[in-house]
Amino acid sequence: MFGLANPDRFMRFTRPLTPVLWGLALVLLAVGTWLSFAAPADYQQGDTVRIMFIHVPAATLGLGAYAALGVSSFFALVFRHPLADAAARAAALPGAVLTGLALITGSLWGQPMWGTWWVWDARLTSVLVLFLFYLGYMALRASIDDEAKAGRAAAVLGLVGLINLPIVKFSVDWWNTLHQPASLLRAGGTSLDPAYLAPLLTMMAAYGMLFGAIWLTSIRTEVRRRRVLTLRARAAQEA
Template sequence: MFGLSNPQRFMAFTGPLAPVLWAAAGVLLAVGAWLSFSVPADYQQGDTVRIMFVHVPAAVWGLGAYGALGVSSFFALVFRHALADAAARAAALPGAALTGLALVTGSLWGQPMWGTWWVWDARLTSVLVLFLFYLGYMALRASIDDEQKAARAAAVLGLVGLVNLPIVKFSVDWWNTLHQPASFLSPGSSGLDPAYVPAFLTMLAAYGVLFSALWLSAIRTEVRRRRVVTLRARRALEA
């Protein structure tokens, strides 16, 4: 892992890996979508339950993406590692997209189940705060012209946002919330209906591989961008 912290070795290693991840994501999404529409409707929620196969994986990997952003920010801030900073920056947009998708699909699922599009529930509010951290991170980087200063300021914000992750995860346990607790691999829970497990796990894996493909491609793009910036700066100095 630390050997890949060298940008040149990282680019050489991930070059063949990126297409494999994109292909795997496409296959998993296709299979997951087919399974999601093949499962029977829920006896209470009807076909609305199918939103689960989009909403839950998006929420899970929205959290995972911010974890990647936060850990990368730590290495960028403490060790001043350029590739870690590129990884943190690359995780922001996919993570924001996944979290935004979780919020939208959650509202679509909540309206027929709860009778309202939005409530200031602990889980919903903490996920909204997570989304705002993503937007704040990207806005902060864009608002500072000096790239090094922008990277340091954004890294601090990225680390602060890590505090919100356990709040999102355990909000349904710590407070009396409208949002249901975890129904899969949760101690004391009745668990997810076995008919839904293959579709759920496939979509969860599909979103994970898709995020990996997006993140890896974005890091590679960021590395190329920085190389171009550095090359232009050298040519300007030579001129």
């Protein structure tokens, strides 16, 4: 794994892997979408239950993407490794999109279930804070012209944001909230009906593959961009 920290090895290893992830993501998305519409309507929620197949994977991957950003920020800050910095930067935008999608679909799901688009309970508020951390990370990087300083400052913010991840995860257990507790991963096994479990797991796998494909593509693009900047800087010095 640490051998892949070398940019050249990373680029060689991910060249054939990236299109495979894109292909798997598209296939799983197609299958998951079909299973989602084929699943029966819930006896209480009706067809709005299908929002779950978008909301839950988006929320889960939003957390996972920030974990990737935070871990990458740690290696970038401690070891000053440019590939780790590129990985952290590449995780920010897709993570923000996934978290924003989770907030939007959560509101669409919550309105018919709770009678309101938004409540300031622990789970919703902590996910909103996660979304703001993503925006803050990207804004901080964009606000500093020096890339090295921008990377270090953003890495510190990325590490601070890791504190919010367990709050998001365990908020429904620590405080009274309108948001339902975990129904997929919990002690005693899942409480989901098999008719909903298959499409949900398929969509979660699809979102995971899609994030992996976007992340690797973005890292590879960032590595190429930095190589071009380095070559331009050398050419300017020689001139």
